Amino acid sequence: MTQWRRHMHRFPECGFDLPLTANFIVEKLESFGIEVTCNIGQQGIVGVLRCGTGDASIGLRADMDALHINEQNSFEHRSCHDGKMHACGHDGHSAMLLGAASHLAENKGFNGTVHFIFQPDEEHGKGAQAMIDDGLFERFQINTIYGLHNMPGLAEGQFIVRPGSLMASESSFEIVIEGVGGHAAMPHRGIDPIVVGSQIIMALQTIVSRNLNAIEETAVVSATEFITNGTVNVIPSQVIIKGDCRCFTEDSLVKIEQAMERIVAGICQAAGAQYQFNFLNTFYPTVNSSTPTEHVIQAAVAVFGDEHVERNCLPLTISEDFSSMLRVKPGCYGLLGNGVDSVGGCALHNPEYDFNDNILKLGAQYWVQLVSDQLK
Known part of the structure; x- marks a missing residue:
């Protein structure tokens, strides 16, 4: 052997x-x-x-x-x-x-x-x-x-x-936020996807703390990448957020995906931004x-x-x-x-x-x- x-x-x-x-x-x-x-x-x-x-x-x-x-x-x-x-x-x-x-x-x-x-x-x-x-x-x-x-x-x-x-599942997500870019000195003329994306990242942390049972549904939701097409004096027109999710049951997996898209849709609608949401499950629990x-x-x-x-x-x-x-x-x-x-x-x-x-x-x-x- x-x-x-x-x-x-x-x-x-x-x-x-x-x-x-x-x-x-x-x-x-x-x-x-x-x-x-x-x-x-x-x-x-x-x-x-x-x-x-x-x-x-x-x-x-x-x-x-x-x-x-x-x-x-x-x-x-x-x-x-x-x-x-x-x-x-x-x-x-x-x-x-x-x-x-x-x-x-x-x-x-x-x-x-x-x-x-x-x-x-x-x-x-x-x-x-x-x-x-x-x-x-x-x-x-x-x-x-x-x-x-x-x-x-x-x-x-x-x-x-x-x-x-x-062992946990492993799922990845990608959120594309389409705003309206412009001059950093005149943010009121556009829709800033960095602000929208930042709100989304913070809100994603409520999935585990407020949508899953604290005793029965252990999970992790992590945003790991924040990508923009802006520069020092330019508000970007697009933000891409990528990340990783782990949980221990398929029921939790469904809840996480549904809650994630609900958060993205709601925050983008409130800001007047457009979005694309992709959730890919690679490993089941x-x-x-x-x-x-x-x-x-x-x-x-x-x-x-x-x-x-x-x-x-x-x-x-x-x-x-x-x-x-x-x-x-x-x-x-x-x-x-x-x-x-x-x-x-x-x-x-x-x-x-x-x-x-x-x-x-x-x-x-x-x-x-x-x-x-x-x-x-």
Whole structure:
């Protein structure tokens, strides 16, 4: 697994353009004697392993894509592709799942069907939906689906999970305000979009504090860019506001979008300005189903020990496009510690990050245990 992981780390690929990575994984799965279907959602892969006569089935998912980051590490297996690196550990996720596939193919010991799902383009939030749209759950009869991610800052062998909302959605917005520009010395002759935009930014903060339930609907609304076409003595004719939203339920997501457009429309109408409003949801909230979460906890306790499993961790404001799969099938997503020291403590999406090879065996054992428990 360490050799596989480091090979994938040396040759990172991004988005849906994963020919080297996909071919490497397919070759390994086929060498284990696993039936493989390729090009699901462009570069997605599903390996199918059957044993016994049981009708039950399980889906185990790993992501394959890297990030557009220049790696700053100096070890031998550092990226050979300029501007690309595995800074989120997807190389490790794929290696762990390959390890579990190899073990299960050789030892069997279960009754039913295991689907090993290798997904492209997690980082842009498009890969899971692409596989779903390409018939993932129609072509393969998968009862429940499970995902796993490494977590820097969490000790090796520590595992955290929670039922319900584990991770937040991620949505972006763009507000274009069209005013009437003019001379900075004569603002009364125009409609100043900077003033309008400033009022909108302040009013957006009332969405969380006045439109959502303070106890049940945690959310973040952040304006992150304010762009104008004015200059030092010119009132602009246009302002563009961009930003980011996070929340933990789809109901909250709908409320945020509706409240945002209502605020923009009202303030612009009051000032006599025109507007365009675009709201793009990239990641849905990651919501774990209750029974699959119990199964995950059972398997994690068996592998990591009861004292190393946190059953009801705090929700995380990061996002994950495994959420799209959980909208279709019951399942659960968990987090495995990558370490707290120099080996595994570097943050995700950092140019000095590297997956901790010490946890490869732990992750593979967890997958095998989950299959053994669910496909008895």
